[in-house]
Amino acid sequence: YYCEITRSVIEQAVLTSEQYQVAISVNVSIEDILNEETVSFIHYVLSEHKKAQLIFEITETESTEDFTKVQAFARDVRRLGGQIAIDDFGVGYSNFSRLISLRPDYLKIDGSIVQNVLHDPTSASILNGLISICKELHIPIVAEFVENKEVNSYLCDQQIEYLQGYYIGKPSPEVNRVLN
CATH class of the missing domain: 3.20.20.450 (EAL domain)
Structure with a gap:
């Protein structure tokens, strides 16, 4: 099926x-x-x-x-x-x-990197490298797993184009309510 x-x-x-x-x-x-x-x-x-x-x-x-x-x-x-x-x-x-x-047209960065970006220097280095490569190739980034204000602020400071996660909005079956 x-x-x-x-x-x-x-x-x-x-x-x-x-x-x-x-x-x-x-x-x-x-x-x-x-x-x-x-x-x-x-x-x-x-x-x-x-x-x-x-x-x-x-x-x-x-x-x-x-x-x-x-x-x-x-x-x-x-x-x-x-x-x-x-x-x-x-x-x-x-x-x-x-x-x-x-x-x-977009590169979605895995949530395991995003969620650890503030506490793990390796995750931050990987993310910053990906940001640099994507800017050079003109590929917008979507950061998954944005769960709190601190991660959101960090990603905004890094000029990530799109953010996705519970801090941005929780999944909802009511598309009409979310869009309005």
């Missing part, structure tokens, strides 16, 4: 994006990208819903040996009006060669 769930989530994201005129991010895995039916569905949805603003957050990009399919997916999604983000960068399989070759 995994592929059906993915397609359902994408469909709901498209409809919500159009209704509220907001960008919505949807996680896609390598399994999704390698599934021809799912990719065809994504192409169809993007071509039929031009006003939808979808960002596809790709996870675990190195776990596939055929990275050309990931690159083709990103190229086609952009051609159809979507955007690409690399999710959870800094853990798992993420690496700089994938960052350079994929050239995402």
